[in-house]
Amino acid sequence: MNIQVDKKPNCEAEVRVEVTAEEVKNKRSTITAGYKQHAKIPGFRPGKAPDAVVAKRFKGEIEGQLRDDLLRGGLDEAVSENKLNVLNVTQINDDQFNEDGSFSYVATVTLEPEFELPDYKNITVEVAKEEITDERIAEELDNLAERFAEYADVEDRAVAMGDIAIINYTATLDGKPLKEAEPKVTDFIAGREDHWIKMDEESFMPGFCGQLIDLEKGGKNEKVEITVADDFPLESLRGKEVIYSVEITGIKEQKLPEINDEFAAKLMPEKTLEDIKALIRENLEDQAEQARNSAIVDQVVAKLDEAVETELPEDVVARETQRRVDEMVRRGQTQGMDADAIAAQQEEILEAATTQAKVGVKSSFILEKIAEAEKIEVSDNDLMQAVAAEAQRSGKQVKKLVKEIQKNNQVGTIRHQILIGKVIDFLKKNVTVNDAPADADA
Known part of the structure; x- marks a missing residue:
């Protein structure tokens, strides 16, 4: 077998494989023998039909399996021989049986990026520690009060x-109705009316x-x-x-409830304002601690990204x-945007998605x-613990959820x-976290 590997940009490689006529002949004989052993052919007992009869009777099946086995075997040998970390095979071209009995093809494959890991056990980050003040609690109480507000006509x-x-x-x-102009x-x-x-x-x-x-x-x-603001979603309207x-067809004045024990009881029976x-x-x-942990992870991952220079496979980026x-x-x-609003932002959505991907x-x-x-x-x-936790969260039976996961190929x-979660936990155990000033970006 002759194998040539040509590595290309963006984690792509072209693998040229030629299987010799002798190897093709041996593989065909092996496949034919398998059919011969189990084939039911009139006039012959199983395993006793001549090879030529079996080959003729199952020509299509044998040739199909032969092609598949040669493709798979050639790629397996190319991967092993050249120590390739293949993510997927994107194309098979020029696959053919040649006049001399050999078989050749060209496979285009996506490879894992090649890079050296930076020092990931000695990362230092700075994250602000948020203090929960009485003023912040008062703001939350005001927000809760707005939910119980009454509106009186003015x-x-x-x-x-x-x-x-x-x-x-x-x-x-420019003198035209906006919908007509844009x-x-x-x-x-x-x-709109009555907005x-x-x-x-x-x-x-x-x-x-x-x-x-x-x-x-x-x-x-x-x-x-x-x-119109420079960051308005519809670019053609900016500036x-x-x-x-x-x-004005109507005015309503907001009447907020007094924040006291009576209000607290409306929120949670038998609770006082101090309880709330x-x-x-x-x-x-709890929210501040979650935000702090997220900021730590974001900074750690950002520092790793910054320390690594590598090409990325285009097809993987495209799918993501x-x-x-x-x-x-x-x-x-979910937030109420209609199709027009989403269409108006399609360029911005694609740009943001590409960057994030x-x-x-x-x-x-x-x-x-x-x-x-x-x-x-x-x-x-x-895996089972994760599935059980998701079943509890979603209210589904574990067996039913497992079937859904298997059906959708989500394992x-x-x-x-x-x-990834385990690696993040490992990194968090090894990171050094310093407190940043309270007004610093986390």
């Missing part, structure tokens, strides 16, 4: 910050609410001028001036990019290599997630 004064304004509004760009823009931006808006400087579009102050119910401002015509404050503090401390695009779209739909794929290869170096593995018991994915 008839005798103009709209003010903090009110709920009910508005009809339409937008124009068909991709959503109705939320272009105009409720909290009067706040950051509501809707920055600066919008401030131009409605002093308008009473029935009042209009036909020239609310808004310069442009949109003119809104706005009519203690629970809020506990929850905020598509997965992240799908995830972003689902998240947008490259970082994620690179990090994954680094963490997998650390797992190999430290002999970190995933046992069947680890490998779950094993990989567990492996």
